[in-house]
Amino acid sequence: MNAVRYELLHECKQTGARRGRIYTPHGVIETPVFMPVGTQATVKSLTPEDLKEKVNAEIILANTYHLYLRPGQDIVKMAGGLHKFMNWDRPILTDSGGFQVFSLGALRKITEEGVEFKSHLDGSKHIFTPESVMKTEEDLGADIIMAFDECVGYPATYEYTKQSMERTTRWALRCKNAHKNVEEQSLFGIVQGGMYKDLREKSVKDLVEMDFPGYAVGGLSVGEDIETMKDILNFTTPLLPKDKPRYLMGVGSPDYLLEAVLAGIDMCDCVLPTRIARNGTAFTSKGKVVVRNATYEKDFTPLDDECDCYTCKNYTRAYIRHLIKANEILGVKLLSIHNLKFLTNLMKSVKIEIENDNFGTFKEEFYKKYGYTNE
Amino acid sequence: MNAVRYELLHECKQTGARRGRIYTPHGVIETPVFMPVGTQATVKSLTPEDLKEKVNAEIILANTYHLYLRPGQDIVKMAGGLHKFMNWDRPILTDSGGFQVFSLGALRKITEEGVEFKSHLDGSKHIFTPESVMKTEEDLGADIIMAFDECVGYPATYEYTKQSMERTTRWALRCKNAHKNVEEQSLFGIVQGGMYKDLREKSVKDLVEMDFPGYAVGGLSVGEDIETMKDILNFTTPLLPKDKPRYLMGVGSPDYLLEAVLAGIDMCDCVLPTRIARNGTAFTSKGKVVVRNATYEKDFTPLDDECDCYTCKNYTRAYIRHLIKANEILGVKLLSIHNLKFLTNLMKSVKIEIENDNFGTFKEEFYKKYGYTNE
Numbered sequence: 001m002n003a004v005r006y007e008l009l010h011e012c013k014q015t016g017a018r019r020g021r022i023y024t025p026h027g028v029i030e031t032p033v034f035m036p037v038g039t040q041a042t043v044k045s046l047t048p049e050d051l052k053e054k055v056n057a058e059i060i061l062a063n064t065y066h067l068y069l070r071p072g073q074d075i076v077k078m079a080g081g082l083h084k085f086m087n088w089d090r091p092i093l094t095d096s097g098g099f100q101v102f103s104l105g106a107l108r109k110i111t112e113e114g115v116e117f118k119s120h121l122d123g124s125k126h127i128f129t130p131e132s133v134m135k136t137e138e139d140l141g142a143d144i145i146m147a148f149d150e151c152v153g154y155p156a157t158y159e160y161t162k163q164s165m166e167r168t169t170r171w172a173l174r175c176k177n178a179h180k181n182v183e184e185q186s187l188f189g190i191v192q193g194g195m196y197k198d199l200r201e202k203s204v205k206d207l208v209e210m211d212f213p214g215y216a217v218g219g220l221s222v223g224e225d226i227e228t229m230k231d232i233l234n235f236t237t238p239l240l241p242k243d244k245p246r247y248l249m250g251v252g253s254p255d256y257l258l259e260a261v262l263a264g265i266d267m268c269d270c271v272l273p274t275r276i277a278r279n280g281t282a283f284t285s286k287g288k289v290v291v292r293n294a295t296y297e298k299d300f301t302p303l304d305d306e307c308d309c310y311t312c313k314n315y316t317r318a319y320i321r322h323l324i325k326a327n328e329i330l331g332v333k334l335l336s337i338h339n340l341k342f343l344t345n346l347m348k349s350v351k352i353e354i355e356n357d358n359f360g361t362f363k364e365e366f367y368k369k370y371g372y373t374n375e
Numbered sequence: 376m377n378a379v380r381y382e383l384l385h386e387c388k389q390t391g392a393r394r395g396r397i398y399t400p401h402g403v404i405e406t407p408v409f410m411p412v413g414t415q416a417t418v419k420s421l422t423p424e425d426l427k428e429k430v431n432a433e434i435i436l437a438n439t440y441h442l443y444l445r446p447g448q449d450i451v452k453m454a455g456g457l458h459k460f461m462n463w464d465r466p467i468l469t470d471s472g473g474f475q476v477f478s479l480g481a482l483r484k485i486t487e488e489g490v491e492f493k494s495h496l497d498g499s500k501h502i503f504t505p506e507s508v509m510k511t512e513e514d515l516g517a518d519i520i521m522a523f524d525e526c527v528g529y530p531a532t533y534e535y536t537k538q539s540m541e542r543t544t545r546w547a548l549r550c551k552n553a554h555k556n557v558e559e560q561s562l563f564g565i566v567q568g569g570m571y572k573d574l575r576e577k578s579v580k581d582l583v584e585m586d587f588p589g590y591a592v593g594g595l596s597v598g599e600d601i602e603t604m605k606d607i608l609n610f611t612t613p614l615l616p617k618d619k620p621r622y623l624m625g626v627g628s629p630d631y632l633l634e635a636v637l638a639g640i641d642m643c644d645c646v647l648p649t650r651i652a653r654n655g656t657a658f659t660s661k662g663k664v665v666v667r668n669a670t671y672e673k674d675f676t677p678l679d680d681e682c683d684c685y686t687c688k689n690y691t692r693a694y695i696r697h698l699i700k701a702n703e704i705l706g707v708k709l710l711s712i713h714n715l716k717f718l719t720n721l722m723k724s725v726k727i728e729i730e731n732d733n734f735g736t737f738k739e740e741f742y743k744k745y746g747y748t749n750e
Binding site: 040041045046071078079086112160314315318321322328329330332333 | 420450578675
């Protein structure tokens, strides 16, 4: 039996948005879900208890490229895998490193075999192939592992996107053949094809034939405008099988999350909530607040007066602003807790509204209050 | 009645070390106590709950100089004082800013009136006088506030040390006269006099005549060797009244803490445990461990196998090393929790050993195992 299994609980009659459940070796995930990113085997500034008790995170991500380079997959494996290494007993998903490797630009070279690249840390040379990445992800030991793909940037020509998508498909098959421990880890395929619908359709068709236990939509939110993104997402997602989880990679702003759910996506991840925390910015029910700004110097109210998170219950904007201005770690932590809990709370509402066949109305009301922003 | 009151519970028959209790408006402190430092209204990387539940901190420090400059005493006052501002409901002690101001070197000028200095943040000009510092410390609202003193460096001539000590004494009186809310905050005097015993004796005599509710020994651990420090400390401390708490400023290494207790000190503070955490260093029962070193890369044991702290119960040296190498905040936090809990645990043992009239033996045994280091 596959390590990971999806159960569709309900489709919103108003929108078709999906309410479901993902069963994994480390527990059940209620979907749609936002997954915090722990790039280097830690969600920046938070303990596992913070993630469980203060954020209610059901699953987190870790990055294969970063962990391959540091501390190295051998050390994580010796530790007993990522769960034990980082003291996290809920589900983990590892990406394939493809996104990071392709982001290296001049530092990498693509061949049919795989990608040669130089480490951003010390310039040392490495090669990722579908087979090597499967080995790395097996050593890391996440519940869900991603196939090695090329994430094409924006804009890209039809010809390049086609060649790349076809290679990604061939790599997906090599990943599937290389991946053995299917009862402990489930391998998801990644749909590519850029902003070209026929390529997306072909990508889905070929991947679905390989019968992965889950599918991701990659190559979106890479610089295109939101209308293009929505267009491709809304075209691609319904092509995917209904009985498998669907994961939109790299999306984490509240508005994009809602668009993803509307399209029928079940899982999203992004570094945004913790990255903007480091810049002193908070999501709130009325839009983003840059709490490091001088205007909050004497503001003794919480980040978001509608929020029930640890940060909002105990600290004021004035204190958090002070911490951020003074480069105090606690400021980043308090903002990270809030931003992640904001998304957890948002997804909690989303789940209820889907169950109530009211997701479309909810989304419009949220936008009206939050302000529709294009991250 | 004074805000702060000391009760001597027991003197170790072997050594004379004191076991006592300090009553404050925000609760009782069991002494001897080590006080973590929260320079900018946060003990770096820790939440108040971490300090209570993971460190068992009974009192923390905050720095007047830093908070005066940023966020400013008016903002802390508007927030309802430091306790509310930082969400900490146990006792707080604020230093007087003297140590920081005198550390500014060329950026400050001393007169009888006070000290003119330039902010290390933006070069802006400021003046601290005994009266202004009392106002600042009242606005900050700590339970224990310190008199404005000059902390003389090492070495210093007899003549300079004498003049400075006499000025510190005059400033102490001005502080006492300026300090009004004695039922909410208690003002401690600070003994100076450098490495000269007759000056220390005179300083104690003059301060004790002013009848402060507590006394600090300042101007030690400023660069002198440990034998000189012990000599001056052992000479000075017994001159202080038995019925008042005695605070040795700026001491936080395990060996110096034990020397302080041996001399009859009740309270110590230092940034050391959190500062060395940021450098990847841990106190352990067998001496310091620089966990960022390569030798711990594959060490899957806890920082200290005799430690019961959150960090040691849940994380390995290999993981903490990875976090520190990867500049992850969690690494600093885990080490800070451990280092502070190590000192809390040490002081817990110290209290028991004093009660058992066994502190001298305990100290020798601790040194044998820990290794006597000169921080």
